[in-house]
Amino acid sequence: MRAATRPIPLSQPYVDEREEELVLEVLRSGRLSLGPTIDSFEERFAESVGAPYAAAVSSGTAGLHLLAHAAGLRPGDEAITSPYSFVASANCVIYEGATPVFADVDPRTLNLDPAAVEAAITERTRAIVAVDIFGYPCELGPLQELCRRHGLVLIQDACEALGAEYRGQRVGAHGVSAVFAFYPNKQITTGEGGIVTTHSEEEWRLLRSLRNQGRADSGGWLDHARLGYNYRIDDVRAALGLAQLEKLPRILELRTAAAARYTELLAGIDGVETPLADDDEHRRSWFVYVVALAPGIDRERVIAELERAGIGTARYLPSIHLQSYMRERYGFREGLCPVAEDLSVRTLALPFFTAIEPEDQERVVEVLASAV
Numbered sequence: 001m002r003a004a005t006r007p008i009p010l011s012q013p014y015v016d017e018r019e020e021e022l023v024l025e026v027l028r029s030g031r032l033s034l035g036p037t038i039d040s041f042e043e044r045f046a047e048s049v050g051a052p053y054a055a056a057v058s059s060g061t062a063g064l065h066l067l068a069h070a071a072g073l074r075p076g077d078e079a080i081t082s083p084y085s086f087v088a089s090a091n092c093v094i095y096e097g098a099t100p101v102f103a104d105v106d107p108r109t110l111n112l113d114p115a116a117v118e119a120a121i122t123e124r125t126r127a128i129v130a131v132d133i134f135g136y137p138c139e140l141g142p143l144q145e146l147c148r149r150h151g152l153v154l155i156q157d158a159c160e161a162l163g164a165e166y167r168g169q170r171v172g173a174h175g176v177s178a179v180f181a182f183y184p185n186k187q188i189t190t191g192e193g194g195i196v197t198t199h200s201e202e203e204w205r206l207l208r209s210l211r212n213q214g215r216a217d218s219g220g221w222l223d224h225a226r227l228g229y230n231y232r233i234d235d236v237r238a239a240l241g242l243a244q245l246e247k248l249p250r251i252l253e254l255r256t257a258a259a260a261r262y263t264e265l266l267a268g269i270d271g272v273e274t275p276l277a278d279d280d281e282h283r284r285s286w287f288v289y290v291v292a293l294a295p296g297i298d299r300e301r302v303i304a305e306l307e308r309a310g311i312g313t314a315r316y317l318p319s320i321h322l323q324s325y326m327r328e329r330y331g332f333r334e335g336l337c338p339v340a341e342d343l344s345v346r347t348l349a350l351p352f353f354t355a356i357e358p359e360d361q362e363r364v365v366e367v368l369a370s371a372v
């Protein structure tokens with residue numbers, strides 16, 4: 001196939017012989033689950049983000065659910081969260097019977113606007129689920145302060161933000177319980193998988209019990225102290241995760257360079273707004289590269305032209321409150337979060353992954369520029 005027509009996928013994992021080697025070791029060890037590779041993965045992960053404890057789970061969604069459960073959410077409670085996110089950050093509170101309340105996002109950061117969060121607090125509010133969307137760290141400081149003042153639990157959905165930094169520390173290091181995810185489009189992957197980092201030993205023990213059918217600390221296999229779930233990760237995936245963690249510094253470096261290349265290529269192209277740059281307090285970990293098209297540009301036509309050229313794209317992200325099940329269950333309508341709703345119809349993810357080739361990025365920008 002000629003280079004000019006080679007398809008460019010939206011994303012691609014970054015794995016090599018090291019992953020094969022560690023996975024094979026686990027397969028040959030006979031300990032495929034509840035084994036020592038999980039402990040090693042958790043220890044290394046916690047260390048890499050600067051959190052004292054980490055509990056690996058079967059997905060990011062499972063981790064968010066466990067934190068919503070640990071927060072003691074129940075029917076009648078409200079949890080404030082972002083409408084401009086992946087649905088799991090809102091679903092996790094619904095699993096516990098609580099009601100999601102959507103506060104609008106800041107048009108610059110695309111993350112929850114702390115002023116909008118404060119305005120949404122009622123006497124029923126129990127928690128805030130803050131998302132680091134597209135790897136850009138959320139306003140942790142102001143949100144932590146709001147939670148202190150109003151007695152709320154803060155849950156950080158850092159599923160897209162491994163390696164991001166807020167006020168000079170990695171996401172995960174700020175004392176807030178955070179969830180990271182490892183689906184293959186993420187910075188590192190375990191196939192499916194996730195992890196919860198916490199600064200509380202008590203919460204860590206609870207998470208380990210909840211993910212494992214509520215098993216008691218006694219270690220008895222059929223001794224169940226509480227209602228739990230099977231949200232376990234297995235040692236095969238943990239081995240993948242360990243190999244990926246070894247590469248994390250390189251992965252972050254390559255992704256930063258790829259993002260900088262897009263930003264440079266897109267400079268001066270009318271009608272395409274590039275992602276917000278870092279500042280003193282926020283350092284993004286590049287998860288995806290999402291541009292905003294100027295109002296008036298027909299996004300569907302742009303997507304069609306990219307697809308015709310074999311270039312993968314995605315409409316990141318639709319507003320959660322306008323999903324059909326949300327409208328039906330809670331009566332949410334257009335106009336609830338105007339900033340998120342406006343972004344949702346204008347934003348577009350370009351192909352982005354650790355080993356993306358510079359020539360492919362050039363071709364993406366060429367086709368995009370001619371489409372707009």
Ligand SMILES: Cc1ncc(COP(=O)(O)O)c(C=O)c1O
Nearest residue numbers: 059060061086088089159181183
């Ligand atoms: C912001 C956000 N939250 C939660 C999740 C859920 O993670 P998972 O797909 O591992 O359940 C994802 C990943 O897809 C995500 O991007």
